[in-house]
Amino acid sequence: MAADLKQMLEDEVGNGEFRPYCITSAEADALTAYFKGDADYSQRLTDHVTLFRSLDTNEIVGCRIKGISGILEDLPNFLHVDDHGTKLSMIFWSFRGGVDDDQLRNAFKQLAAAAGDMPLQTA
Amino acid sequence: MGSKWRIEFEARLPGNPKRDTWTVGIAPALLDTLRINSHTVKQMRIMLVEGVLNAPIAIFEGWSRPDMDDCFVYAGRPIQDYRGRGIETPPPPGMMFLVFVLSDGTIDDWNWRNVGEDDQDLPDGMNGRQLWPLT
Secondary structure, X not given: OHHHHHHHHHHXXXXXXXXXXXXXXXXXXXXXXXXXXXXXXXXXXXXXXEEEEEOOOOOEEEEEEEOHHHHHHHHHHHOOXXXXXXXXXXXXXXXXXXXXXXXXXXXXXHHHHHHOOOEOOOO | OOOOOOEEEEXXXXXXXXXXXXXXXXXXXXXXXXHHOOOHHHHHOHHHHHHXXXXXXXXXXXXXXXXXXXXXXXXXXOOOEEEEOOEEEOOOOOEEEEEXXXXXXXXXXXXXXXXXXXOOOOEOOOOOEEEEOOO
């Protein structure tokens, strides 16, 4: 199995450059976003947010937002969402307001900056 | 009827890990997302998933949030890491590899995580119910 799997994965891996992406999973009720393709590790930030950090630089390269369905349902009540849809950074803004801890607030600020104009695509 | 997963593994059964296994897998949509966006590290680290599911150091039930009490986290210590095609490295020090599995067996995520400050044999930030080893 391992040899077959390795061959299959190596066949699937292309030569293209990493492209940032954002996906949601209804089954897991979670959103996953990656801004960079570095080798990463996960760090649980809050009950709702897990950061993905580069193993080499510790920079934030992605995140996972849990319980996303409730957040998305609430967003239109707080923000005007235009034809271009919701930006991922809005999600971090929504979390940032509720934290007192400077370290957490800074992490959300970094996440919003890393997300930039990345659109929030829902399944 | 075909499987709903493109890659399947036999994992230790959370309720009886010593004796039984169950089939889990990764959905085509997630694999397609990784391939289309050239997320090579994530793709190649699927190589680590099988070992952790077969020989977990710990299994947790619940993802520490509402409606996810029937999901599982498998934690293990692979002896290598993958950082790209053909790029094998030693595992990152002080970390464990986690595989997140939904109640229907769908593998939802996998990644490294620091071990806990209090218990070096368990991953950090894991609040689910520990099923294995029995405590």
